[in-house]
Amino acid sequence: MTFFLAILxxxxxxxxxxxxxxxxxxxxxxxxxxxxxxxxxxxLTLLSLMRKEMTVTKHSSWVFAAAPFFVLASAIALAFIVxxxxxxxxxxxxxxxxxxxxxAAFGSVFLAMGGMDAAxxxxxxxxxxxxxxxxxxxxxxxxxxxxxxxxxxTWSLDGILRHLAxxxxxxxxxxxxxxxxALVFVTLAENARYPVxxxxxxxxxTMVHEAMLLEYSGPSLALxxxxxxxxxxxxxxxxxxxxxxxFLIQPPVTALGLVLGVLALIAKLAxxxxxxxxxxxxxxxxxxxxMQEYFSLAFIVALAGLLLALISMTR
Amino acid sequence: xxxxxxxxxxxxxxxxxxxxxxxxxxxxxAYADACAAHGAPLVFMYxxxxxxxxxxxxxxxxxxxxxxxxxxxxxVLPAEKPSYPSLTRTIMAAHWxxxxxxxxxxxxxxxxxxxxxxxxxxxxxxxxYPLRKDFAWDAKLPHADVPYPMHRVEGRGVYExxxxxxxxxxxxxxxxxxxxxxERILSLEGKLFFTHKGVEKLVEGKTPAExxxxxxxxxxxxxxxxxxxxxxxxxxxxxxxxxxxxRMLRVVWSELERITMHLFDMGxxxxxxxxxxFMAAQGFRMVEEMRRMHASLAGHRYLxxxxxxxxxxxxxxxxxxxxxxxxxxxxxxxxxVLKIAYGTDGLMERFETTGVLSRAAALAYGARGIAAxxxxxxxxARRDYPYAAYDELAVNVVTEKAGDVAARFKVxxxxxxxxxxxxxxxxxxxxxxKAQAPAIAKEGAALAAVESWRGTIYDWVRIxxxxxxxxxxxxxxxxxNWPLFGEIGPGNIVPDFPLCNKSLNLSxxxxxx
Numbered sequence: 001m002t003f004f005l006a007i008l009x010x011x012x013x014x015x016x017x018x019x020x021x022x023x024x025x026x027x028x029x030x031x032x033x034x035x036x037x038x039x040x041x042x043x044l045t046l047l048s049l050m051r052k053e054m055t056v057t058k059h060s061s062w063v064f065a066a067a068p069f070f071v072l073a074s075a076i077a078l079a080f081i082v083x084x085x086x087x088x089x090x091x092x093x094x095x096x097x098x099x100x101x102x103x104a105a106f107g108s109v110f111l112a113m114g115g116m117d118a119a120x121x122x123x124x125x126x127x128x129x130x131x132x133x134x135x136x137x138x139x140x141x142x143x144x145x146x147x148x149x150x151x152x153x154t155w156s157l158d159g160i161l162r163h164l165a166x167x168x169x170x171x172x173x174x175x176x177x178x179x180x181x182a183l184v185f186v187t188l189a190e191n192a193r194y195p196v197x198x199x200x201x202x203x204x205x206t207m208v209h210e211a212m213l214l215e216y217s218g219p220s221l222a223l224x225x226x227x228x229x230x231x232x233x234x235x236x237x238x239x240x241x242x243x244x245x246x247f248l249i250q251p252p253v254t255a256l257g258l259v260l261g262v263l264a265l266i267a268k269l270a271x272x273x274x275x276x277x278x279x280x281x282x283x284x285x286x287x288x289x290x291m292q293e294y295f296s297l298a299f300i301v302a303l304a305g306l307l308l309a310l311i312s313m314t315r
Numbered sequence: 316x317x318x319x320x321x322x323x324x325x326x327x328x329x330x331x332x333x334x335x336x337x338x339x340x341x342x343x344x345a346y347a348d349a350c351a352a353h354g355a356p357l358v359f360m361y362x363x364x365x366x367x368x369x370x371x372x373x374x375x376x377x378x379x380x381x382x383x384x385x386x387x388x389x390x391v392l393p394a395e396k397p398s399y400p401s402l403t404r405t406i407m408a409a410h411w412x413x414x415x416x417x418x419x420x421x422x423x424x425x426x427x428x429x430x431x432x433x434x435x436x437x438x439x440x441x442x443x444y445p446l447r448k449d450f451a452w453d454a455k456l457p458h459a460d461v462p463y464p465m466h467r468v469e470g471r472g473v474y475e476x477x478x479x480x481x482x483x484x485x486x487x488x489x490x491x492x493x494x495x496x497x498e499r500i501l502s503l504e505g506k507l508f509f510t511h512k513g514v515e516k517l518v519e520g521k522t523p524a525e526x527x528x529x530x531x532x533x534x535x536x537x538x539x540x541x542x543x544x545x546x547x548x549x550x551x552x553x554x555x556x557x558x559x560x561x562r563m564l565r566v567v568w569s570e571l572e573r574i575t576m577h578l579f580d581m582g583x584x585x586x587x588x589x590x591x592x593f594m595a596a597q598g599f600r601m602v603e604e605m606r607r608m609h610a611s612l613a614g615h616r617y618l619x620x621x622x623x624x625x626x627x628x629x630x631x632x633x634x635x636x637x638x639x640x641x642x643x644x645x646x647x648x649x650x651x652v653l654k655i656a657y658g659t660d661g662l663m664e665r666f667e668t669t670g671v672l673s674r675a676a677a678l679a680y681g682a683r684g685i686a687a688x689x690x691x692x693x694x695x696a697r698r699d700y701p702y703a704a705y706d707e708l709a710v711n712v713v714t715e716k717a718g719d720v721a722a723r724f725k726v727x728x729x730x731x732x733x734x735x736x737x738x739x740x741x742x743x744x745x746x747x748x749k750a751q752a753p754a755i756a757k758e759g760a761a762l763a764a765v766e767s768w769r770g771t772i773y774d775w776v777r778i779x780x781x782x783x784x785x786x787x788x789x790x791x792x793x794x795x796n797w798p799l800f801g802e803i804g805p806g807n808i809v810p811d812f813p814l815c816n817k818s819l820n821l822s823x824x825x826x827x828x
Contacts, residue, residue, distance in 0.1 A: 032596035121476045125809070129498075195661070198590040202484040205476075206810040284661030285590035288498060288810045 002251055005089040009249070010080035012262060013237060017079075017229040018042035020236065020269055027277030028200075042229065046222045054218035060118045067114025068216065068223035074107030075227035075234070083158045084237030085265040086249040087165050092156040097145045100157060101138070104190065107227065108134055114224075115212030122204050126211025129288070133189060133196065133208065136295035141186045143302035147179035148242070150309035157238070165245040175312060179305030180243050185298035187235045191228070194279055195286040195294065206285075233269065236276065240268035316354060318383045325349050327386070333760035333777060335375055335389035340399035343376065343390045347402050347409075350378040355386060357402065358681060358795075359762075359773040360412035361788030362420045364448045365391070372397040372422055375788075376409070377762065377773065381699040385762055398423035408681030411798060419446040419515075434508045434827060437461050445516055452516050466504050468494035473501065476809065480509050487823035491800075495809055503804030503812075505797055507823055514828040518787050523549045523624045523756050523776075526784055531619045534791060534825030536579075539572040540767030541825075542622040545787070547702050548776040549624045550754070551761030557625060561750045564627035565703035566741040570734040572618055573768040574642070575605040577727040577734070578649065580820050584724055585656055588814035589665040597652045601645050608641050625754030635742050646735055653728055666721035669807060670815030673718060676802045683792040684770020686799055686819055689726045690718035696766035708740050720818040730768075756782040767792060769822065791825030 022039035029036025056064065081095045081103070093099075112130050115123035145157075151173055152160035164176065189196045192209030201207060204214065213224050241248065249261035286294060316324075322336075325346065330337045338346050347357060359377040366372070371394035378386045390399055401424035402409035413424035414433035421444040424430070435443065440459035444450060467475070474495050480488035488509040494502045514533055518526035523545070530545045531538040543565055550557060557565075582598015585591050606616040613621045613628045621628045630638075656662055672682070677690040687694050695712040697705040713729040715722035760777035770792025779785040796819055803815050 028592070032592050033600065034596065121478075124474075125476065194590065200592075201587075201590065202482075203587070203813040204483050205478065205812050281592055283591075284659060284665060286661065287665060287808070289808055290664075 002089040005086045005249060005251065005253060006080065006094075009084055009086040009089065010076075012085055012265060013079040013233050014076065014230060016266065016269060017226065017233040018046060020233045020273055021229045023270060023273045024232075024277050024280075027274050028281055031277060031281035042225075046226055049222035049225070050219050052218040054220055057118050057120075057215060060215075063113050064117040064215070065220070067110045067117070068220040068227070070110035071107045071114070072223045072227040072230075074103050074110070075230040077103050078107075078234045079230055081157075082234050082238050083161045084234065084241055085261050087158060087161040087241075087245070088250045090156070090158040092154060092159055095157040095159075096155050097142075097149065097157055097160075098155070101141060101145075104231070105134065105138075107231070111209075111212055111224070114216070115214075118215035120215050122207065122211040122214050125205075126208055126214075129208045130212060133291060133295075136291060137186055137189050140182055140295055140298035140302050141190075143299060143306055144179045144182035144186060147175050147182075147302060147305035147309045150306065150313060151176045151179075161241060161245060161248070162250070164242060165248050165250065167245075169245075175305050175309035176242075178308060179302060180239065182298050182302035182305060183239050183242075185294070185301070187239055188276075188279070189295070189298075191232045191235060193232075193276060194283045196291065198285050236272040237265060237269055240272040241265070244268055244271075316380060316383065318380055318386060321350070321353055321355060321380055321383075321386060324353060332389060334762065335387035337389050337391070340374070340390035340392055343374070343388060344400050344402055344405065346388055347376055347378070348405050350386060350388075351406060355380040356678070356681060357406050357408045358385075358683075358764075358771070359775075359788075359790050360402075360409060360416065361775055361790075362416040362422050362446070363777070363786050363788075364420060364446065366394050367448060371395075372420055374399055374416060374422055375775070376402065377775075379699075379764070381694065384700060385764070387762065392422060396423070397421065398425050400425050401427040403427050403429075407679040408795065411794060415794075418444075420444050421447070432461070432463060434511060435461075436508065437463055445513065450516075452513060452519075463506070465492050465506065466494075466502060468501050470496075472496050480506075489823050491812075493804070493809060493812070498808040498810065500804045500807050500809060500812070503800055505800055507797060508827040510824045510827045512824070512828060515787055515789060518784050520783050522783055523754065523778075526787070527623065530789075533789065533828060534793075534822040535617060536576055536822065537572060537767045537769065537825070538617055538619045539568045539621050540765055540769075540772055541789070541791075542619075543569060543703065544763050544765035544767075544772040544774040545776065545789070546622055546624045547763035547765060548761050548774040548787075549756060549778070551763060552759035552776055552778050553755065553757040554759070555625050555752060555754050558749050558752055559704065559746050560629075560748045561626040561752070562704040563741045563745050564630060564750055565622055566705060566708065567630070567738055567745075568613070568618055568621040568627060569703065569765075569767075570738045570741070571605070571609065571638075573734045574645075574731060574738070575602055575609070576768040576820075577731045578602050578605065578645070580817070581649075581653075581656075581724060581727055581731075583820070584666075584720065584814065584817045585662060588720075588817040589662055591656075591659065591662050594652065594656060594662075597648070601648060604641065604645060608638060612638060623751070623754070624756075626749075626751030629750040630742075630745075635745070639739065639742065642735055642738065646732075649731065656724075663721060665811075665814065666724055667717075667719055669720040669811050670803045670818055671717070671719045671806075672799060672803050674716075676799070677718070680799055680802070681795050682770075682799055683795050684766070684768075685723055685726050685730075686770065686796050688712070688714045689722035691716045694771070696764040696771045700764045702763065702765060704741065704744075707744065708737055710737065720814055723818040758782075769793065769820070769825075770796065789828055791822060791828075793821035793823070793826045796821050797826055 022042045026036040112127035115127040152163035197208040247264035355378040358379045363373045372392045416422045476493040478491045480490045490506040579602045586595020674691045697710040758780045773790040775788040777785045
């Protein structure tokens with residue numbers, strides 16, 4: 001039974017991913033007094049990309065062709081091993097947070113290699129920036145989750161979520177709420193959002209994530225777009241569920257619990273997407289050479305969470 | 316200092332032709348240096364083909380004495396191998412003008428430090444001089460492949476980034492070559508001139524009225540300024556007197572164009588340059604309101620047809636009242652937007668210290684308009700060489716000292732206010748009467764300087780005895796400001812370049828007539 005719940009959890013995320021992107025875009029359009037495209041547009045975009053011709057430069061190698069599959073595989077794996085709608089359904093080793101971090105890094109590395117492989121200027125520039133940022137993201141990522149791991153008493157994300165769900169509200173645990181703030185910073189950076197990267201820009205010189213995708217077209221672009229939508233949804237879903245660990249699907253499961261759990265995830269994702277759109281509409285993208293300040297802040301916040309968790313443990 | 320005292324202290328020869336002082340070509344650099352040393356910098360150069368009159372080619376150098384006027388030096392060059400000693404050796408501002416004349420006429424500036432082609436691309440054969448009178452405007456050229464070497468930086472870890480000419484956004488074509496180390500720009504060179512239309516050639520042999528549609532299309536976002544510069548030059552050459560109502564209306568149309576484009580630029584710098592989407596959304600909304608207003612007032616969203624030789628598009632009293640209401644609403648909205656912009660630390664942090672142009676560089680390159688004023692150069696053709704009815708309105712010239720993107724933003728914000736004041740003052744002082752005088756072109760030649768929202772336009776027009784244009788030399792401010800990127804770019808990081816670019820917002824089409 002728990003196996004099916006774990007599969008269901010992943011499938012819901014895979015299904016909702018384009019919708020999340022569409023919702024963020026719609027909310028951003030509304031913040032800018034624009035009407036915006038319908039929320040379901042990303043589904044249609046992916047479908048039309050799948051039908052389009054693929055242009056591959058003759059200067060590229062197998063890495064260019066294979067990279068989208070590795071990136072998508074990493075995103076799909078994350079969808080299944082990171083708990084969003086359900087808790088207590090995965091074995092501890094499966095959602096070990098170092099495994100999760102490793103799988104995410106695996107995707108990033110292949111994305112960067114795909115960007116470099118076509119030997120275009122922008123792909124290389126984007127890959128260089130992505131790897132620079134990745135080195136900054138990791139300390140904050142692991143510090144933040146370590147604080148949660150200490151609070152939850154387990155290195156498993158599933159276990160952490162189960163623990164937080166068992167409390168009245170994770171906001172009542174200072175260490176957890178501070179660590180979650182740090183994870184919001186990480187989520188923005190990992191998904192190439194403001195103030196680190198601008199997902200909507202057409203200025204090729206300023207791009208990070210988009211620069212690596214510039215040489216891709218047709219189905220391979222669809223795979224990469226879908227992978228980044230999945231990754232965004234996974235991380236938003238995780239942070240939202242950790243912050244609001246209510247109505248999670250937990251065994252023993254009832255039909256009502258299942259429906260409520262799915263609806264709750266949609267509501268949490270919508271809230272997270274709205275907050276993301278708000279941040280992107282009110283923040284200014286930071287200068288690239290000030291990124292270390294942003295990540296230092298994220299790291300220090302995460303460290304504060306970890307210290308607080310250590311202190312409360314010794315008491 | 317006045318023009319006369321400048322002339323006497325320079326001991327300029329008395330002989331003038333078409334308003335220009337004739338000096339021997341060998342002495343041209345010495346006179347040019349003397350002019351610059353006496354506070355009259357070089358602002359404009361143009362060539363002419365005088366072979367029909369039996370005197371070969373002529374090169375003209377225009378020096379500006381703010382508040383007084385212009386001194387033009389003219390040197391006649393032989394028809395065979397026209398050449399003269401280059402001014403660029405001592406005057407940086409002559410750099411592109413001399414390369415331009417080399418491409419247009421085959422006039423060689425001896426000793427020019429960078430004698431590469433300027434407007435001709437690789438596919439134009441050597442020895443093609445399109446502005447010579449014996450070159451047919453519809454000549455078909457064979458395809459050539461003349462090398463155009465671009466600057467390179469060698470060294471460990473130096474990476475070359477070619478950008479464009481086709482870009483991701485819907486903008487004009489232009490190629491930029493960055494040499495970077497990491498993200499830091501070491502050198503930056505542009506290769507523009509992908510939008511050649513041949514305007515200067517096409518207007519030759521046309522009457523001013525026939526030429527007007529070509530002038531309006533030189534740069535899509537400044538038709539009023541270009542038609543006004545052209546009209547002023549034609550009127551001065553033909554001694555046409557423009558009714559006062561038309562001169563006031565010219566102020567109104569010019570300032571409306573300036574208001575619209577400053578709104579656009581402030582929205583574009585804040586919104587697209589830094590990713591502060593709020594600025595783009597609000598700025599572009601107001602630009603759209605302005606353009607709809609232009610369409611209802613003058614029949615064209617970009618104000619084509621607002622200025623004609625001898626007159627200007629007239630306004631009814633109700634139309635003027637409606638315009639004032641729209642402007643009041645936009646002024647109020649923009650005040651709120653600017654308050655938020657100045658209050659957003661993230662935005663100002665992106666603007667400040669980005670893309671600094673020093674005052675010395677602005678002066679050396681002969682920077683025009685916003686680029687010059689934001690670096691502390693107090694220049695504005697509306698005050699320095701009044702035209703239309705600006706002499707009656709006392710323009711307050713806005714300058715800033717820092718020379719960075721923030722300074723250029725602030726210059727726009729303050730000029731926006733000043734333009735609103737000028738529109739109101741011009742409408743209040745609008746006299747009754749006709750807004751159009753008969754414009755009959757007569758033989759003559761004249762220079763006009765007009766301050767567009769980008770910077771000063773210089774137009775020199777010579778009309779033949781048949782009332783048709785013999786030569787129109789047109790210089791858009793972008794032509795003098797594009798080379799500034801070589802100064803502004805280095806030292807910045809690559810992701811900040813689009814912001815530097817937007818802070819100048821130069822025209823590709825205006826540069827490449």
